[in-house]
Amino acid sequence: MNYLARREQSRAELARKLAPHAEVDEVEALLDQLEQENLLSNVRYVEMLAHARAGKHGSLRLKADLREKGVPDSESIEAIEAAREQDLAAAKAVWQKKFGALDIDLVNTAAERARQYRFLASRGFPSEVIRRVISGLEED
DSSP, X not given: OHHHHHSOOOHHHHHHHHGGGSOHHHHHXXXXXXXXXXXXXXXXXXXXXXXXXXXXXXXXHHHHHHHHTTOOHHHHHHHXXXXXXXXXXXXXXXXXXXXXXXXXXXXXXHHHHHHHHHHHXXXXXXXXXXXXXXXXXXOO
């Protein structure tokens, strides 16, 4: 209960944390009981993580984080789609915060564009969104 009291956990994440303390069958039974009592929910975990990543990271990063935590794709599709819709605005905001005050001559160099591309890619934004942000194209 201490793990769940601190923050939402995915089923797989909680199973990994409980594995050293009990047999596999006991852990699975406990996880099933917690889900029935609505104390453990992958859907709530997806919503929590999507909210935490919103505006800072892109949809690719969210998708990777959810897979890493063992959340099935079927439970994360809606959150990833919502994040994709926000990718361009979030990438512009992140870019503006990091690079908005650069000298215009420096921005036009290939090395600087590559640096900006790598930065946004490391934040989990799709390459098409990154190209649009760096080239300064407006939303359609």
